[in-house]
Amino acid sequence: MEVQIAVAKVKKYATSESGDSLEVVERPNGGLSVVLADGQSSGRGAKRVSNMVVRKVIALLAEGVRDGAAARAASDYLFTERQGKVQATLNILSADMQTRTLVVTRNNPAPVLIYTDGHLLSLDEDSTPVGIYRGTRPVVTEMPLKVGMTVVMFTDGIVHAGARYGRKMDAQALLQSLFTEAPGHAEGESAPPSAEVIAETLLQQALRLDENRPTDDISVVALQVIARDEEPRIRRMLVRLPL
Amino acid sequence: MEVQIAVAKVKKYATSESGDSLEVVERPNGGLSVVLADGQSSGRGAKRVSNMVVRKVIALLAEGVRDGAAARAASDYLFTERQGKVQATLNILSADMQTRTLVVTRNNPAPVLIYTDGHLLSLDEDSTPVGIYRGTRPVVTEMPLKVGMTVVMFTDGIVHAGARYGRKMDAQALLQSLFTEAPGHAEGESAPPSAEVIAETLLQQALRLDENRPTDDISVVALQVIARDEEPRIRRMLVRLPL
Numbered sequence: 001m002e003v004q005i006a007v008a009k010v011k012k013y014a015t016s017e018s019g020d021s022l023e024v025v026e027r028p029n030g031g032l033s034v035v036l037a038d039g040q041s042s043g044r045g046a047k048r049v050s051n052m053v054v055r056k057v058i059a060l061l062a063e064g065v066r067d068g069a070a071a072r073a074a075s076d077y078l079f080t081e082r083q084g085k086v087q088a089t090l091n092i093l094s095a096d097m098q099t100r101t102l103v104v105t106r107n108n109p110a111p112v113l114i115y116t117d118g119h120l121l122s123l124d125e126d127s128t129p130v131g132i133y134r135g136t137r138p139v140v141t142e143m144p145l146k147v148g149m150t151v152v153m154f155t156d157g158i159v160h161a162g163a164r165y166g167r168k169m170d171a172q173a174l175l176q177s178l179f180t181e182a183p184g185h186a187e188g189e190s191a192p193p194s195a196e197v198i199a200e201t202l203l204q205q206a207l208r209l210d211e212n213r214p215t216d217d218i219s220v221v222a223l224q225v226i227a228r229d230e231e232p233r234i235r236r237m238l239v240r241l242p243l
Numbered sequence: 244m245e246v247q248i249a250v251a252k253v254k255k256y257a258t259s260e261s262g263d264s265l266e267v268v269e270r271p272n273g274g275l276s277v278v279l280a281d282g283q284s285s286g287r288g289a290k291r292v293s294n295m296v297v298r299k300v301i302a303l304l305a306e307g308v309r310d311g312a313a314a315r316a317a318s319d320y321l322f323t324e325r326q327g328k329v330q331a332t333l334n335i336l337s338a339d340m341q342t343r344t345l346v347v348t349r350n351n352p353a354p355v356l357i358y359t360d361g362h363l364l365s366l367d368e369d370s371t372p373v374g375i376y377r378g379t380r381p382v383v384t385e386m387p388l389k390v391g392m393t394v395v396m397f398t399d400g401i402v403h404a405g406a407r408y409g410r411k412m413d414a415q416a417l418l419q420s421l422f423t424e425a426p427g428h429a430e431g432e433s434a435p436p437s438a439e440v441i442a443e444t445l446l447q448q449a450l451r452l453d454e455n456r457p458t459d460d461i462s463v464v465a466l467q468v469i470a471r472d473e474e475p476r477i478r479r480m481l482v483r484l485p486l
Contacts, residue, residue, distance in 0.1 A: 007480040023268060024482055028294065030260070032484055051271065055305050062298050097486055145486070196481055203477065214475060225486075232457060233485035234446065237250040238439055239267055241275055242476035243340055243388070243468075 001147060002228040003095045005034060006195035008203040008220050012042045012157070013213035019046025020155050020219040021054040028064050030097030034221050035061070037130075038089045038108075038155040042217060053078055053088045053130060067092045067105045071130065071138040075107065078131035087129040090138070091153045093223055095145060102151060102223075104141045110159050113175055115150040115192070116143075120176050150179075150192060150224045157218030158202060162209025169209050171202060198222040244390060245471040246338045248277060249438035251446040251463050255285045255400070256456035262289025263398050263462040264297040271307050273340030277464050278304070280373075281332045281351075281398040285460060296321055296331045296373060310335045310348045314373065314381035318350065321374035330372040333381070334396045336466055338388060345394060345466075347384045353402050356418055358393040358435070359386075363419050393422075393435060393467045400461030401445060405452025412452050414445060441465040 011018035019039045027033055035057045039049030053074045060070040071090055078088060089108035096103055104112050104123055111124035127139045143149075152175060161169040178193045178201060193201070199222040206218050254261035262282045270276055278300045282292030296317045303313040314333055321331060332351035339346055347355050347366055354367035370382045386392075395418060404412040421436045421444060436444070442465040449461050 001486040003482075003484045003486060005480075005482040005484075007478075009478040010475050013475065017273070018478075021269070024480065025266060026264070026294075031486075032482065051269075051305075055302075059298075059302065062294075095484065095486070100486070199479075207475070212475065228485070230485065232253050232256065232450065232455065234483075235250075235252040235261075235485065236442075236481075236483040237248070237267065238479075238481040239246075239248040239275065240477075240479040241246045241248075241338065242471070242473065242478065243244040243246060243274075243338070243343070 002226050003032065004195040004224045004226060005032065006199040006222045008199040010203065010207070010214055010218050012215065012217050015043045017044060017047050018217040019043060019050055020217040021047065021050035022219055023054050023058050025058045025061060027094065027096060028062060031095045033061050033067070033092055033094040034223070036091045036153065036155065036219055036221060038217065040087050049078070049086055049088050052081065053090055057090070057092060067094055067103050068138055068140045071105050071107055075130035075136040079134060082131060084132050087131045089129045089155065093151060093153055093221060095223065100145050101142050102145050102149065104151065106139045107136065110154060110156050113152040113172060115175065115179055116146060116148065120172065120179070122172055145225050147225050147227045148192065150195070150198065150222065152198060152202070152220070152222050154202065154220045155217060157214060157216035158206050158220060160216060161206035161218070164215050165209065165211065167209045169206055174202060174205055192224070195222040195224040245469050246275065247438045247467045247469060248275065249442040249465045251442040253446065253450070253457055253461050255458065255460050258286045260287060260290050261460040262286060262293055263460040264290065264293035265462055266297050266301050268301045268304060270337065270339060271305060274338045276304050276310070276335055276337040277466070279334045279396065279398065279462055279464060281460065283330050292321070292329050292331050295324065296333055300333070300335060310337055310346050311381055311383045314348050314350055318373035318379040322377060325374060327375050330374045332372045332398065336394060336396055336464060338466065343388050344385050345388050345392065347394065349382045350379065353397060353399050356395040356415060358418065358422055359389060359391065363415065363422070365415055388468050390468050390470045391435065393438070393441065393465065395441060395445070395463070395465050397445065397463045398460060400457060400459035401449050401463060403459060404449035404461070407458050408452065408454065410452045412449055417445060417448055435467070438465040438467040
């Protein structure tokens with residue numbers, strides 16, 4: 001079994017930097033976590049906020065703190081540092097090898113989409129960003145890691161893509177079509193689009209709707225569990241950073 | 244200009260986990276850093292040590308501390324925590340967008356190889372691992388980021404690959420041959436092998452020399468600066484984790 005994670009990330013048009021922060025970290029008891037935060041507004045100030053939140057979360061995860069507790073701590077921390085005046089959305093997506101589960105932690109109104117057993121689920125229970133209230137809790141969903149499972153999470157740059165031009169991005173429909181049209185699907189085979197294709201397709205659609213000038217920072221993460229086995233087990237990573 | 248970083252990582256045969264730790268983190272003033280540590284011995288104990296070192300370094304880098312100072316701090320920290328009884332090798336490889344330089348920080352006898360302007364350089368100045376002496380300093384090399392530049396760093400699993408079988412891994416010769424045999428090279432074009440191909444080739448060669456049962460944890464990192472331009476600028480990441 002192999003977990004594949006693909007990330008595609010772009011900053012709002014004509015800003016100095018993305019207000020979204022994303023880090024992928026190893027879990028001390030095995031597995032990986034992807035931590036994604038979107039700071040209020042955009043540019044340098046937003047970046048500082050999202051960076052602060054992500055840093056806090058990854059430091060706690062590295063100490064073995066569970067995801068939900070790390071999200072609560074990040075909220076209290078931002079609330080204390082900025083007196084409840086600044087918010088950030090926060091998502092944690094973990095492949096936990098200790099429990100062999102997928103853990104989705106949301107402090108974000110945007111849904112997390114999960115394709116499993118031929119069905120597309122939307123984790124869209126009401127969820128509050130971190131930093132503005134005392135005692136903010138995340139919505140945590142945990143399920144067994146299964147081959148074929150695909151999880152997609154994103155910041156609101158995806159949700160609102162095209163809004164300036166009166167267009168609407170429907171991530172759920174796009175994802176559904178990607179799975180339905182996948183080659184091999186008709187024959188009942190398991191040949192889903194790769195995590196890389198999913199992240200790239202969602203980002204490119206958002207860019208089209210935004211006329212290639214993103215009206216907000218956009219980050220997309222796709223995680224997929226595939227059947228691949230190889231000995232010895234090789235861990236791989238590829239990062240591409242435009243300068 | 245785009246920076247591409249490829250990582251390939253495998254654990255010693257028949258151990259519970261890799262004693263090498265590697266994290267890629269965003270620099271607060273722009274750019275990325277790859278932090279790689281190899282803890283003394285192997286398995287869980289080595290992992291704890293390398294993880295402690297990497298965590299310390301990335302926490303400091305995230306605060307804007309320069310690479311050399313972060314390496315010194317990590318050494319003093321490990322020396323204090325383990326009373327000078329445990330060592331770890333440490334490498335930091337940074338693409339610093341503030342200075343537009345490549346910064347190579349070594350606390351590792353293993354060389355870092357750099358291919359630039361048609362030449363292969365070996366950064367192999369004497370360098371001491373962190374944690375065993377008071378006041379250990381890293382060897383820091385800084386040079387302007389240039390298109391075509393390729394940097395390769397690794398843990399000693401590469402250096403000693405095949406030793407059990409009386410074979411010798413020559414990473415420098417292998418890298419040289421990859422560049423010499425690259426298609427397009429004969430016509431004087433700039434068509435170097437990708438970071439991904441370089442990391443994978445080095446790891447696969449080490450695995451062959453070790454009869455596919457690595458005698459030590461092996462980690463390889465290749466960083467390459469390429470000419471690619473794309474608007475808007477998209478940051479991408481792909482992680483593959485066997486479970």
